[in-house]
Amino acid sequence: MTKFTPTRRGVLKTGVAAGAGLALPTIFTSSAHAVTNEPTGSSVTLGFNVPQTGPYADEGADELRAYELAVEHLNGGGDGGMLNTFSSKVLDGTGIMGKKVEYVTGDTQTKSDAARASAKSMIEKDGAIMITGGSSSGVAIAVQGLCQEAGVIFMAGLTHSNDTTGKDRKANGFRHFFNGYMSGAALAPVLKNLYGDDRKAYHLTADYTWGWTQQESIAAATEALGWETVNNVLTPLASTDFSSYIAPVLNSGADVLVLNHYGGNMVNSLTNAVQFGLREKEVNGKNFEIVVPLFSRLMARGAGENIKNIVGSTNWHWSLQDEGSKAFVKSFGEKYGFPPSQAAHTCYVQTLLYADAVTRAGSFAPCDVAAALEGFEFDGLGNGKTLYRAEDHQCFKDVLVVKGKENPQSEFDLLEVVEVTPAAQVTYPPNHPMFGGDEASLGECNNGA
Amino acid sequence: MLGLNKKDTSLLIVVAILALAAPFLLNPFPTNSAMAQFNAGYPDLMQRFVIFGIFAIGFNILFGLTGYLSFGHAAFLGVGSYAAVWMFKLLSYNVVPAIALSVVVAGIFSVLIGYVSLRRSGIYFSILTLAFAQMSFALAYSVLSNPKFNLTNGETGLQVYADDPQILHRDGLPDVPHLFGWAMRDNFLELKLGGWEFTFNNGYYLCALIMLVVFYLSIRLFRSPFGLMLRAVKSNQNRLNYTGLNPKPYTLAAFIISGMYAGLAGGLLAAMDPLAGAERMQWTASGEVVLMTILGGAGTLIGPVLGAGFIKYFENIFSKINDNVLHQWFAFMPDGMEDFMVFIVHPFVGKGWHLTLGILFMLVVTFLPGGLVEGGQRLLNVIRNRGRKPADPKDPEHHPKETPHVAE
Numbered sequence: 001m002t003k004f005t006p007t008r009r010g011v012l013k014t015g016v017a018a019g020a021g022l023a024l025p026t027i028f029t030s031s032a033h034a035v036t037n038e039p040t041g042s043s044v045t046l047g048f049n050v051p052q053t054g055p056y057a058d059e060g061a062d063e064l065r066a067y068e069l070a071v072e073h074l075n076g077g078g079d080g081g082m083l084n085t086f087s088s089k090v091l092d093g094t095g096i097m098g099k100k101v102e103y104v105t106g107d108t109q110t111k112s113d114a115a116r117a118s119a120k121s122m123i124e125k126d127g128a129i130m131i132t133g134g135s136s137s138g139v140a141i142a143v144q145g146l147c148q149e150a151g152v153i154f155m156a157g158l159t160h161s162n163d164t165t166g167k168d169r170k171a172n173g174f175r176h177f178f179n180g181y182m183s184g185a186a187l188a189p190v191l192k193n194l195y196g197d198d199r200k201a202y203h204l205t206a207d208y209t210w211g212w213t214q215q216e217s218i219a220a221a222t223e224a225l226g227w228e229t230v231n232n233v234l235t236p237l238a239s240t241d242f243s244s245y246i247a248p249v250l251n252s253g254a255d256v257l258v259l260n261h262y263g264g265n266m267v268n269s270l271t272n273a274v275q276f277g278l279r280e281k282e283v284n285g286k287n288f289e290i291v292v293p294l295f296s297r298l299m300a301r302g303a304g305e306n307i308k309n310i311v312g313s314t315n316w317h318w319s320l321q322d323e324g325s326k327a328f329v330k331s332f333g334e335k336y337g338f339p340p341s342q343a344a345h346t347c348y349v350q351t352l353l354y355a356d357a358v359t360r361a362g363s364f365a366p367c368d369v370a371a372a373l374e375g376f377e378f379d380g381l382g383n384g385k386t387l388y389r390a391e392d393h394q395c396f397k398d399v400l401v402v403k404g405k406e407n408p409q410s411e412f413d414l415l416e417v418v419e420v421t422p423a424a425q426v427t428y429p430p431n432h433p434m435f436g437g438d439e440a441s442l443g444e445c446n447n448g449a
Numbered sequence: 450m451l452g453l454n455k456k457d458t459s460l461l462i463v464v465a466i467l468a469l470a471a472p473f474l475l476n477p478f479p480t481n482s483a484m485a486q487f488n489a490g491y492p493d494l495m496q497r498f499v500i501f502g503i504f505a506i507g508f509n510i511l512f513g514l515t516g517y518l519s520f521g522h523a524a525f526l527g528v529g530s531y532a533a534v535w536m537f538k539l540l541s542y543n544v545v546p547a548i549a550l551s552v553v554v555a556g557i558f559s560v561l562i563g564y565v566s567l568r569r570s571g572i573y574f575s576i577l578t579l580a581f582a583q584m585s586f587a588l589a590y591s592v593l594s595n596p597k598f599n600l601t602n603g604e605t606g607l608q609v610y611a612d613d614p615q616i617l618h619r620d621g622l623p624d625v626p627h628l629f630g631w632a633m634r635d636n637f638l639e640l641k642l643g644g645w646e647f648t649f650n651n652g653y654y655l656c657a658l659i660m661l662v663v664f665y666l667s668i669r670l671f672r673s674p675f676g677l678m679l680r681a682v683k684s685n686q687n688r689l690n691y692t693g694l695n696p697k698p699y700t701l702a703a704f705i706i707s708g709m710y711a712g713l714a715g716g717l718l719a720a721m722d723p724l725a726g727a728e729r730m731q732w733t734a735s736g737e738v739v740l741m742t743i744l745g746g747a748g749t750l751i752g753p754v755l756g757a758g759f760i761k762y763f764e765n766i767f768s769k770i771n772d773n774v775l776h777q778w779f780a781f782m783p784d785g786m787e788d789f790m791v792f793i794v795h796p797f798v799g800k801g802w803h804l805t806l807g808i809l810f811m812l813v814v815t816f817l818p819g820g821l822v823e824g825g826q827r828l829l830n831v832i833r834n835r836g837r838k839p840a841d842p843k844d845p846e847h848h849p850k851e852t853p854h855v856a857e
Contacts (some may be wrong), residue, residue, distance in 0.1 A: 052800040068773075105771045107800055112606040114727040117493060121765055124648075125491035138604035142724055146606050149625055149634065168605075206603030207591045207681065236591060237604055443611055 009050050021102040032436030035365045036151040036448025037127045044099040044364070046071070046351070047106065047128030049119050049143060054110035055264040056135035057238065058298045059343040063087045063133055063157055064105060065336055066344035070351035073331070074101045081331040085324040085380035090359040091352070092322065097359055108134055110237070119143050129364055130155060130349055135263070135343060137161030137210035137235075142175035151448015153366045155350040160262070160294050162213035165394035170446035172366050174373055176207040176353065176386075177346045178426070180214035181434055183293045183313040184221030186399035186421035190311060195256065195289055197226040202254035204269060207234035208260050213360055214260045216434060218293050222258075227378035230254040231264060235261070235269070242269040246276045255283040258291045266292060267302035274306040295402055298341045300414035305415060307404035314400045316382050317344040317415055325382040339412050349381045353388075385423070393432035393442065398421045457668050460750060464547060464664055468657040471495050472647045479644030486774060487766060492636065492650035494765050496721045498758045499653070499660040500714050505741040505753030506635035506660075506667050507710020511703050512739070513748035514676060520575045521562070521582030522734050525555040525708040527589060527730030531600075534607045541617035542609075542626050544633065544655070544720040548713065555712020556705055567697060570686065582735050590727040620830045626720045633721055652721045652758025659717065660754075663710060668750055672705070678707035679703050696836035711738075744813055746820030755821045760806065767802035 039045070051060035065428060073081045076093030083091050104126040106118030115134065122128040131147050132155035134140045140159035149172040156164060156175040165175050190405045203209040209236065219229045230252050235245055246269070249257055254387035256380045257278060261269050273279075273290060281288040292299075295312030318329045318339035328348065332340040340348070353373065358364055361372040374390035378395070383397040402415040431438045453461065464718050467474065476490030489495070506523050529551035536547035566577040594603030601607055609615075623632040633652035640647040670676050681689050682696045719725050730736065737760060745756025775794055779787040797805045817823045 103773075104769065105773075107768055111726060111728045112604065112724065115726050116722060116724060117497070117765065118769075120493040121491060121769065124493050125488070132786070136605070137606075141605050142726070145724065146722070163605075212596060234591060235596075439612055441611065 018437045021419065037123065037129045038364055039099055039127075039129055041100060043102045044096050045126055045128045046101060046103045046354075047119065047126065047131040048103055048113060048133050049106045049108050049122065049131055050133040050138070050347075051110045051135050052107040053302060054108075055329075056110050056262070056301070057133040057264075059158055059263055059296070059341065060108070060133075062298065062341045062344040063135065066332070066340060066348040067103065067133070069332055069335055070348045071101045071103055072335075074351070074355050075209075078335070079327075079331050082324050082328050082348070082381055085327050085358070086352060088356050088360070088378040091356055091371070095353045095363075097362070100206040101355070104128060108136075108139050108143075110136045110139060112138055115139040116142050116146050118185060119146055120150075123147075123152055124138050128152065130354055132354070133157040133326035133347060134159060136208075137164055138208045138212075140164050141168045141209060144168065144170050148172045148443070148446055151366055152352065153369050155354050157350065158349045159210070159227075160214065161210035162217065162434050163209045163436075165392045166213070166432075166434065167440045168209075169392050169440055169442050170434070171370060171393075171442040174350070174353075174370075174388065176350050176388075176395045178313075178315050178397070178399055179394065180210070180217040180293070181428055182399050182426040183214065184217035185426045185428075186313050186401055186419075187218065187291070188221035189421075190401045190419055191222065191227075191291065192225050194311065196286075199227045199286070199289075200230050200252075200254045200284065201227050201256040201258050201260045201291075202230045202249050202252050203232040203260060204242065204249075205232055205234050206265055207236050210262070211237075211260050212233050213434065214293055215258075218258060218260070218291075220434075225300070227256070228271040235265075237265065239265065240268055243276070244270040245269070246272045246278070249273075249278065250276065250281075253283065255286050256289045256291060258293065260293060262294055262296075263299060264302070266299050270310070293416065297339075297412065297414055298343070298344050300404060303412065308406055309404055311401065311403045311418065314402050314415070315342045317342065317400055317402060317417060318345075318412070320382060320400075321381060321417075322380075322384065323350055324380045328382060345382060352381065353378075365447050367447050370445045387423075390428065392435065392440070396427055398423050399426050411433075451665065453495050453665075453668060453672070454689030457672065457750075461665060461668065464751065464754070465661055466662060468499065469654075471653070471657070472496070473647055474480065476645060476647055481644055483778065489762055490647065492634075492648055492653050492760065493721075495650065495653045496656050496717075497761045497765070499656040500717045500721070501738075501741065501757035501761055502754035503656075503663055504711055504714035504738055505745065505757040506664060507707040507714070508738045509681075509707075509742050509747060509749075509753040510667060510670060510710065511707035512742055513753075514671070514679035514683060515700050515703050517567070517570065517700060517704070518575045518739070519566075519578040519704070519707075520739065521566075521578035521585075522707070522711050523730050523732070523734035524562070524582040524585040524717070525559055525711035526715040526734065527585065527725065527727070529555045529712030530556045530719040530725035530729055531589070531607055531715075532712070533716040533719035534609065534723055537609045537615075537719070537723050538607075538613040539616065539624065541615050541619075542622065542624065542723075543617070544626050544628050547626070548659075550578070551716025551719070552712045553695065553707050555715065556709045558712075559701040559705045559708025560701075563701050563708065567700050567704060579732060579735070582730060582755075583732055586727060586730040586732070589730055594727075599696075601725070601727060603727065606724045608724050626652075626723050629811055634805060656717050656721070659713070663713065664750075664754070671750060675699070675702070683719045740810060744810060744820055749820070749822045752820050752822040759821065762805045763802050763809075765803060767798050768800065770798035772799070796819050 050063045060314045072078045104122050108115035119131050130153045134157045137159040140156045144154045154173040162180045203215050207213040253374050259269050278288050292312040295314045329339050357369045357372040361368040373388050376388045378384050386397040399421045400417050401419040403418050405416045408414050472490050476488045478484035478488050532551040532554040533547035536550050562581045589601040593600040626633045636648050637648045638649040678699050741756035741760050742753045746752025775791045779790045
């Protein structure tokens with residue numbers, strides 16, 4: 001090898017050069033830009049980024065079905081679904097602004113890294129103008145950040161963490177789904193009626209942003225009732241067996257177990273809890289109860305018998321009898337042979353809302369689309385009157401409190417609606433401390449490169 | 450040239466040409482053709498090719514030269530990424546301090562892990578490194594990320610927020626990772642030639658230049674007395690001990706160098722996309738670099754880079770072929786036939802890309818134990834020998850004599 005002999009002068013020179021380099025202001029400036037991936041041809045490409053593998057794969061598969069259905073309806077195929085019941089009438093089945101809707105899909109693997117790589121390839125390679133999907137808040141927040149940087153719109157799929165539209169809110173990101181705070185606010189009165197106001201709760205919580213905020217919300221709401229929070233144990237998202245977490249519950253003196261788990265996690269933890277005989281137990285002279293703050297039909301199906309009489313909240317359920325829900329369930333059922341899940345519903349609605357906003361704005365530019373969505377009030381999409389709040393890009397609508405049915409009529413008829421909590425009861429100020437307080441801001445909307 | 454012999458110089462030049470012309474080479478199909486699905490010339494994937502190439506080159510310095518199989522190299526990659534993102538959060542979006550710190554931190558980290566793990570060799574070494582990597586993963590995933598003390602931001606991944614200090618950030622500088630104002634995510638040139646589109650990305654060229662530099666360093670290292678010493682460790686460590694040499698400093702040095710390569714790769718990943726996720730440290734990520742190196746050809750110079758490209762291509766291109774695309778491909782067939790073909794191909798694409806990769810990996814290891822490099826060499830030999838009259842098929846100096854055919 002050659003010998004490296006530094007001289008005093010050489011070292012000084014290099015040092016000065018390096019210093020000057022670091023101190024230099026902008027040498028290279030980026031040129032003026034139009035809109036990222038502005039569709040110029042006869043079609044427009046949307047990116048559907050859903051988990052196809054991992055703990056939320058069931059939800060992901062259902063989301064993808066909903067997206068395909070939405071694309072079909074936007075392009076004028078099928079029976080039109082919710083296009084007919086939507087309060088805004090600008091969508092006419094000719095795609096979006098006359099451009100045929102095409103789509104690309106990707107697998108988030110429920111991992112932030114993989115989800116971002118997949119979204120990046122959609123934006124860079126396939127020219128997607130909007131990214132949507134996801135079934136995990138960690139992923140949603142990561143992808144939302146990416147879309148903000150890249151200058152495309154992100155329409156969040158199933159994400160329930162307060163952070164998505166709380167401290168991690170972004171100007172280019174929008175969420176139709178409800179959140180942990182809303183679940184807590186809707187559940188608390190129902191829990192009080194059912195189980196009284198003197199309870200000791202033990203929390204098992206999925207160890208990531210959704211679990212943390214969900215637990216924080218439900219603990220705050222139940223403590224306001226007079227409940228006591230005995231313990232909160234964080235479990236890794238990738239866990240499949242929760243026996244070792246359930247055993248300590250028995251000796252903790254708690255009489256309620258709150259499972260802040262979702263998807264496959266919840267199915268496994270609930271099954272473990274039932275196997276340990278928690279539901280037959282009596283503690284402190286009361287029946288032991290299990291609460292699952294975020295519920296879905298797919299989870300109910302996975303958990304089978306164990307789900308009966310367990311209370312939780314949900315964004316939407318196929319048994320709702322409003323016109324929008326009926327139309328959606330009908331066209332989804334005709335295409336796939338079974339009713340849609342809440343994940344499918346929110347994804348379908350988000351796609352329609354995006355298409356509608358583009359049409360109303362008359363432009364694909366993310367800033368124009370965002371302006372059209374902000375403060376938008378609509379109806380006929382299954383949740384009654386809904387508002388897309390401008391301050392944090394969160395939808396405000398009624399929340400359903402559901403419980404596992406005692407005598408299901410079919411394999412899909414697993415949940416019954418206990419109460420519809422009106423939107424006003426779950427509304428909070430945009431600078432609520434659980435949502436990042438006064439510091440949280442959307443930032444500037446980004447039209448991209 | 451540059452202290453390299455003729456063969457190595459030409460290898461370096463070939464790699465340089467491949468790396469610099471990648472936007473052309475990886476986009477062989479016109480954008481609107483059906484084959485465009487297989488184009489890989491978009492910035493994100495090209496960046497991944499070279500970054501994981503760097504990762505694999507570094508891994509090969511340890512595994513290819515000393516034979517020590519580390520199953521925990523992803524830990525250094527992850528540590529590098531976290532270091533880089535923290536630099537973005539604290540200093541500024543300039544990538545220079547971020548990349549520098551990621552290499553340094555990964556180096557320190559590898560001293561600690563290497564010092565302990567290298568007390569054992571063989572399978573015990575592998576298990577130790579795996580254990581350390583899983584520990585790092587668990588730390589990053591949950592222990593060091595809770596609402597009170599959040600170093601890694603757990604499952605969501607570490608990101609830069611608007612309210613981070615960024616003390617060197619000034620107005621006028623882009624709000625994304627940049628090199629003195631030159632945003633990594635921007636393209637300096639987008640060429641449209643006929644139906645083809647070629648994208649020249651700032652970030653990619655930075656990665657490619659760094660890759661060439663570290664590739665050159667690795668050639669020098671392979672050809673140096675130090676490299677020879679490492680090969681001696683691989684071939685027979687006992688004999689080395691008996692000659693009175695202590696192999697430990699050499700193996701530790703190799704471990705640290707390869708850890709720093711991994712840290713550099715991690716820093717570059719964060720520089721291209723300012724988010725560091727804990728999955729980067731998981732054992733699957735560590736296993737991936739082992740696969741890359743073996744697939745390409747362990748102990749060869751160019752092999753790991755090829756292997757990295759191969760695996761990343763599958764991960765990003767095959768995983769995106771969905772049923773919709775398959776139906777388009779087979780649309781020319783009659784209906785029943787079309788559905789049948791989709792049914793057959795379906796398990797191997799989309800989320801089944803692992804299956805295809807597994808089969809290919811099996812084939813390569815079985816038939817080309819030297820990896821893709823061996824395949825290339827065989828192909829070259831066939832081409833060279835074609836047209837030339839085979840001199841004498843029987844090797845006159847072959848001893849012992851070939852066993853006669855059973856029929857004779």
